[in-house]
Amino acid sequence: MFLASVVLFVLARSAQLPSTLGASVTLIDMLTSMPVLAFPIVGALIASRRPRNPIGWICLADGLLWTFLGMIGTYGIYGLARSGSVAFPVAVYALGEWLWVPAVGLVAIYLIVLFPDGRLPSRRWRPLAWLSGVAILLGSAASGLSPGPVADLGGVRNPYGLKGQPWVADAANAILVVFLVCILASVLSLILRYRRSLGERRQQIKWIAFAAAFVGFGFVSAMASGLIVRAFAPESWGSANTPPLWFDLLFSVVLVSFGGVPVAVGVAVLRYRLYDIDLLINRALVYGALTVLLAATYFGGVVGLQAVVRSLTGQGSTLAVVASTLAIAALFSPLRRRVQGFVDRSFYRRKYDAAKTLEAFNSRLREETDLDALSSDVVGVVRRTMQPEHVSLWLRPDPEPEGRSAALRQFGHE
Numbered sequence: 001m002f003l004a005s006v007v008l009f010v011l012a013r014s015a016q017l018p019s020t021l022g023a024s025v026t027l028i029d030m031l032t033s034m035p036v037l038a039f040p041i042v043g044a045l046i047a048s049r050r051p052r053n054p055i056g057w058i059c060l061a062d063g064l065l066w067t068f069l070g071m072i073g074t075y076g077i078y079g080l081a082r083s084g085s086v087a088f089p090v091a092v093y094a095l096g097e098w099l100w101v102p103a104v105g106l107v108a109i110y111l112i113v114l115f116p117d118g119r120l121p122s123r124r125w126r127p128l129a130w131l132s133g134v135a136i137l138l139g140s141a142a143s144g145l146s147p148g149p150v151a152d153l154g155g156v157r158n159p160y161g162l163k164g165q166p167w168v169a170d171a172a173n174a175i176l177v178v179f180l181v182c183i184l185a186s187v188l189s190l191i192l193r194y195r196r197s198l199g200e201r202r203q204q205i206k207w208i209a210f211a212a213a214f215v216g217f218g219f220v221s222a223m224a225s226g227l228i229v230r231a232f233a234p235e236s237w238g239s240a241n242t243p244p245l246w247f248d249l250l251f252s253v254v255l256v257s258f259g260g261v262p263v264a265v266g267v268a269v270l271r272y273r274l275y276d277i278d279l280l281i282n283r284a285l286v287y288g289a290l291t292v293l294l295a296a297t298y299f300g301g302v303v304g305l306q307a308v309v310r311s312l313t314g315q316g317s318t319l320a321v322v323a324s325t326l327a328i329a330a331l332f333s334p335l336r337r338r339v340q341g342f343v344d345r346s347f348y349r350r351k352y353d354a355a356k357t358l359e360a361f362n363s364r365l366r367e368e369t370d371l372d373a374l375s376s377d378v379v380g381v382v383r384r385t386m387q388p389e390h391v392s393l394w395l396r397p398d399p400e401p402e403g404r405s406a407a408l409r410q411f412g413h414e
Helices: 001-012 027-032 034-049 056-082 089-093 098-113 123-145 167-196 200-231 247-259 259-270 276-312 321-347 349-365 372-385
Strands: none
Touching: 001 034, 001 056, 034 056, 034 247, 034 259, 056 089, 056 259, 089 247, 098 123, 098 167, 123 167, 167 200, 200 247, 200 259, 200 276, 276 321, 349 372
16 A cells, blocks of 8 residues: 555656645655554564554554555545546545544554553543544544545545535534543553553553654644744745745654654564663653754854844854854763763662762772771662662671682692
């Protein structure tokens, strides 16, 4: 289905697309649909290794739904671009109005609430599972039967819409509110399980939470940057309906990162390098904060120096860009160390304190000669770093002279 989408995309782009369809099929949209392939691949891998775990089958079904939606989308646009080339292009394209709700619901509700072992957290969550299923079915039907134009199809009306029945669209909106509530409830169930879990289960939840948070942060950042640009520099945005290329590229990066969600699910369920998530989270916090600080420093330096140069000379200069670039290069290493220390102190306090304790003990160990003081230091270090319920130190007694080896005696040691 994905290969068919590629072929139909190339054929549609070779045709003279109407202006109303030009924004519906772009190369960026085609490239950003590739991460969806991670869902069926990971789903097939999990289903082959853990056939009784429904997580793999959910990923597989959702991946097939998304690739089918991509195929019928390019099919409909190709049919409209080349009139009479294929049968029922609008009817096939409009099937997406029916299928997007289950495609989202499988991942946003059932994948989360059943993660990672395929079972509900408890019997109290059964009403959520049933309500979600009803909301998906009714939402799919209401969205597919809503009268009016089909999204991204240049005003072409929905062939499945019930004409003269505006209440269908109102019902669809009401059902979608219930659908969103079910999504939030499934996220809440994951948070509660994380707070109550230990060991491997907590590491598994960390994987999917990290992937979802990464996508969410990127989406919020992209939308915030778009709003800021439209508010303070509307001339650089272009028309209201056509965002600039940089925004398309930024949003495409966010969509590409969506492919990390099934990868994280596969790592968590199959328990492959499960404990590497702590290192990934640490690096993401460090380099994410470092990127924001360096970007703010760079743009602030450029704007500030440009203002100073313009006030002195009456015109802009590339000196501001050069100076800001040199400042960023000089600040990278010391700023990274400071950010790393701040992240360790704020989010990994126990490991940070343990590392500092061991470092101080190593420095004392080089100069300590009193065995009793050294024993006390060892016990104190173990208590502060490992925090056991009980700790004791046993020292092997010095062997009697007659019990020493002949190798020592031959060198004059008694």
